[in-house]
Amino acid sequence: MKTTAQILRDYRGPALFSFGFRPFFLFAALWAAVTIPLWLLSFLGIGEISATIFTRDWHVHEMLFGYTAAVIVGYMTVAGVNWTGHYPVAGRSIVLLVMLWAVGRLAMLAYxxxxxIAALIDALFLIVFASALWREQLAASSWRNVAPCIVVSLLAIANIGFHITMIVPDIALAPERMAIGLIIxxxxxxxxxxxxxxxxxxxxxxxxxxxxASYGRFDTAVLGITGAGIALWVVWPLAAVTGVLLIIAGAGLFIRLLRWRGWIVINDGMVAVLHLGYFWCALGLAMLGASILWPAHLAGSAAIHALAVGAIGMMTLAVMTRTSRSHTGRERRADRPTLAIYGLAMAAATTRVLAPFAMPIYPQLLVLSALSWSLAFAIFALVYGPMLARAWKRKV
Structure with missing residues (x-):
């Protein structure tokens, strides 16, 4: 059996498919830029086709299992080597995995x-990648970093559950909550x-x-409370204890953030944006808890989008830009286009979260958020696409 190094040495295809982060970051960005305007057409009632295809379920599914899953897979094809000593997928296998993802997107359009049949096609992507992760984890005989394998496997199960909801409507939102919770x-x-x-x-x-501050017992406790709060939200979303735990989790994550002294790195956009992404994670969980305890004062949709657009959107872009530059031999520095990407993503999250609190201009804020989101990812594809599609460049 060939080693990962041998597989990569033998690879003679396009640079775009040499490592998993390259195609998945690029195609995920393009998909993210396109899907939100398509969903907005449906939401605003523009066009008969949009109302049939670009439903709320399609929008939620493609953001969680289309865009975000692609970024997670792209990142883990690189990060996996730190856990097991091998890339879970390398060389020609990347092409197969990308094809599974792309066919899944087409299948969802034809749902x-x-x-x-579309459900079966779409489900294959995460199932195959989870299997690859477990294969390398078992071969490494190390269980210190098994959490990512478990999360990806559960995400694959959540995707299957999402499709089952078409048959069993009573559990309609549980797989959705499970997916958001796992990603957060x-x-x-x-x-x-x-x-x-x-x-x-x-x-x-x-x-x-x-x-x-170094990792310690406080961090372990906060992660434990975060996991417990998210798990309760999945199975018991309206319970007061769920709301309390989520607020405590959000506060704990915010304290962790303060202990990392992010204000020191404010002049380095590529580091500062990681703090911003984590801030949205803390804020979103606290808002989610508050929306459960005081639903009349805080809309649940605002909390969900603080997590989805804020935490997931900001953190994935932070990881995509940094990993792309680092692993293509470029300086890890946020240039002007990159700062524009971060600024637009921040604007998309802020306007989307504020929209439910400003009902007279709700549609306008949705449009502004959608435009900001799409521009952020379009700029990423335009600026980072050539980096991802070309061979390694030596740092200067």
């Missing part, structure tokens, strides 16, 4: 016609490693003390 927990977990690590490296380069 009104294909029905359960992944941000809390892996983001909790990346944010202080990159902040510490930046501070060391600039000889700034004290460093961000």
């Amino acid at each position: 009104p016609v294909l029905g359960s 927990f992944l941000i809390a977990l892996i983001g909790g490693r990346l944010v202080p690590s990159f902040t510490r490296n930046w501070m060391a380069q600039h000889k700034i003390k004290p460093e961000p």
Whole structure:
């Protein structure tokens, strides 16, 4: 059996498909830029076709299992080597995985016609990748970093559950909550490693003390409460205890963020945006808890979009830009187009969260949020696409 290094050496195809992060980051960005305007056409009642295809379920599914799943897979094809010593998917296998993802997107567009066949096609992508992750994890005989394997596997199950809801409407929102919860927990977990690590490296380069707080019992406790709160939200979404735990989780994540001293790195956009993404994660969980306890004062949709557009949108863009530059041999620095990407993503999240609190201009804020979101990802595709499609460039 060939090693990962041999597989990569033998690969002779386009640079775009040499590593998983390259095609998945690019295609995920293009998909994110296109899907929101399509959904908005349906939401605003423009066009007969849009109302049939671009339903609310399609919108939710494609943001969670289309866009976000692609970014997660792209990142884990790189990060997996840190956990197991091998890339879970490399070389020609990347092409197969990308094809599974792309066919899944087409199947979802044809869902009104294909029905359960579309569901089967779409489900394959995460099932195959979860299997690849477990294969490498078992081969490594190390269980220290098994959490990502579990999360991706549960995400695959949530996707299957999402399709089952078409048959069993009573559980309609449970798989949706499960998917959002899993992704947010992944941000809390892996983001909790990346944010202080990159902040510490930046501070060391600039000889700034004290460093961000090291991982300790407090962090473990906060992650435990976050996991418990999210799990309760999935199965018991309206319970008061769920709301309380989510507020405590949000507060705990915010305290973690303060302990990492993010204000020090405000001049380095590529590090600062990681703190912003984690901030949205903390704020979103606290808002979600508050919306359960005081629904008359805080709309649940505002909390969901603080998590979906704010935490997921900001953190995925932060990871995509940093990983793309780092793993294509470029300086890890946020240039003007990159800062524009971050600014537009922040505007998309802010306007979408504020929209339910400003009903007289609700449609206008939705349009502004959608335009900001699509522009952010269109700029990413335009600026980072050539980097991702070309061979490695030596750092200068």
